[in-house]
Amino acid sequence: MKLVTRDTDYALRALCYIAAHKDTMMPAGGLVAALDIPRPFLRKILQTLNRNGLLKSYKGQGGGFMLAKPAERIFLLDLIKVFQGPFKLNECLFKREACPNTKKCVLKQRLDRIEEHVLRELKNITIASLLRKH
Amino acid sequence: MKLVTRDTDYALRALCYIAAHKDTMMPAGGLVAALDIPRPFLRKILQTLNRNGLLKSYKGQGGGFMLAKPAERIFLLDLIKVFQGPFKLNECLFKREACPNTKKCVLKQRLDRIEEHVLRELKNITIASLLRKH
DNA sequence: GACAAATGATACAAATATGGTATCATTTCT
DNA sequence: AGAAATGATACCATATTTGTATCATTTGTC
Ligand code: FES
Ligand code: FES
Numbered sequence: 001m002k003l004v005t006r007d008t009d010y011a012l013r014a015l016c017y018i019a020a021h022k023d024t025m026m027p028a029g030g031l032v033a034a035l036d037i038p039r040p041f042l043r044k045i046l047q048t049l050n051r052n053g054l055l056k057s058y059k060g061q062g063g064g065f066m067l068a069k070p071a072e073r074i075f076l077l078d079l080i081k082v083f084q085g086p087f088k089l090n091e092c093l094f095k096r097e098a099c100p101n102t103k104k105c106v107l108k109q110r111l112d113r114i115e116e117h118v119l120r121e122l123k124n125i126t127i128a129s130l131l132r133k134h
Numbered sequence: 135m136k137l138v139t140r141d142t143d144y145a146l147r148a149l150c151y152i153a154a155h156k157d158t159m160m161p162a163g164g165l166v167a168a169l170d171i172p173r174p175f176l177r178k179i180l181q182t183l184n185r186n187g188l189l190k191s192y193k194g195q196g197g198g199f200m201l202a203k204p205a206e207r208i209f210l211l212d213l214i215k216v217f218q219g220p221f222k223l224n225e226c227l228f229k230r231e232a233c234p235n236t237k238k239c240v241l242k243q244r245l246d247r248i249e250e251h252v253l254r255e256l257k258n259i260t261i262a263s264l265l266r267k268h
Numbered sequence: 269g270a271c272a273a274a275t276g277a278t279a280c281a282a283a284t285a286t287g288g289t290a291t292c293a294t295t296t297c298t
Numbered sequence: 299a300g301a302a303a304t305g306a307t308a309c310c311a312t313a314t315t316t317g318t319a320t321c322a323t324t325t326g327t328c
Binding site: 161163177180181185191192193194195196198199 | 271272273274275276277
């Protein structure tokens with residue numbers, strides 16, 4: 001029942017750190033030192049972020065990662081999608097059986113409403129919004 | 135990211151069926167026949183429901199299960215708690231690191247709000263409300 | 269009392285998801 | 299050429315989910 005798994009969490013932290021050091025090329029080593037994330041796992045995560053257009057990577061000496069787009073346009077929801085698949089709280093419960101409600105399923109309606117609400121809220125969470133000191 | 139796991143789902147279906155046949159003693163065999171649930175798994179689930187005060191069980195020939203309380207007072211949330219542990223979407227993401235927001239964590243605040251909302255909604259879902267044809 | 273029909277308790281097992289490691293190839297700067 | 303970085307990919311350990319299997323106990327009926 002976790003909304004956010006470990007890899008999403010790590011990705012979020014890495015992106016925040018990279019965003020906080022904007023205009024600096026950030027190698028994996030720097031992130032490992034700063035955040036407390038196992039190196040090979042972080043590397044895999046960074047590669048995934050790169051493949052999915054959230055980071056730009058630069059190989060070779062002096063290389064590393066930078067944000068692929070402004071922090072305002074990177075959403076927690078993006079990370080959830082990348083690492084946890086499409087956001088879907090709401091698969092039909094009575095999978096193998098007809099729903100007890102012949103016409104419209106109250107349960108499905110309600111879970112749909114919940115999911116919509118969660119989505120709306122998640123859509124407001126960006127990397128930028130997590131960095132703002134206020 | 136499932137809100138509801140298989141055992142919760144099965145429990146819900148079983149309870150609905152038992153509720154729909156109120157005043158009838160319902161043995162596990164009856165439920166297996168009606169719903170499409172593997173028998174040993176269902177038996178385990180029924181035993182759990184009994185232990186947690188959601189069903190009353192009667193042993194011996196002619197025995198079976200009945201609701202332990204009115205369908206209006208059995209909540210989906212009860213099932214989630216029993217089978218999936220306490221409802222908690224919201225463990226701190228930056229577990230091992232200081233949060234980027236020194237004082238109050240925007241992320242935690244927001245996830246808290248989401249969790250509260252989901253809880254409020256879930257609290258409205260009872261077995262009775264799923265049975266109502268309307 | 270014997271037997272059958274039910275649940276109780278509990279241990280075991282398979283499948284899947286999660287959280288990670290390890291290795292080698294490739295690029296690029298110096 | 300060599301070092302420092304990422305890319306690709308295969309592997310592995312653990313936890314969780316989704317079950318199965320077995321035997322003991324209770325209880326109604328003949
Ligand atoms: S639970 Fe799926 S339609 Fe009702
Ligand atoms: S994420 Fe936990 S306090 Fe900020």
